[in-house]
């Protein structure tokens with residue numbers, strides 16, 4: 001009987017993991033599709049305007065440095081990800097940055113996703129290797145859900 005209960009527990013845990021994984025993949029895929037139809041960002045002024053609009057929508061007052069790099073500039077600076085979110089701590093000062101590379105991922109949808117991370121302070125968890133699951137199973141799907149629907153957890 002106890003073995004059966006243990007098996008059932010394993011099956012249940014496995015199913016929950018599969019569901020969480022599936023849900024995460026589904027939101028990621030939906031995000032990619034939505035990105036294709038999202039407003040393209042082609043210059044720095046437009047990026048700043050969109051950031052300011054999206055910060056207002058989510059109610060974030062966090063000062064944010066943003067920069068749109070050309071592919072050449074990004075390569076020269078060693079920025080590899082199309083959208084790079086960073087929190088740096090220097091002399092007690094906290095700086096929040098979004099570095100975006102021109103191209104497919106320079107869109108309003110991606111901006112909304114990244115702003116969600118800052119607004120919900122879960123960006124700090126991304127830097128913690130102790131919480132990779134919190135990042136992949138909570139922060140990422142939550143940011144995708146927000147970018148897609150405006151529902152903010």
Ligand SMILES: [Zn+2]
Nearest residue numbers: 113117140143
């Ligand atoms: Zn993210």
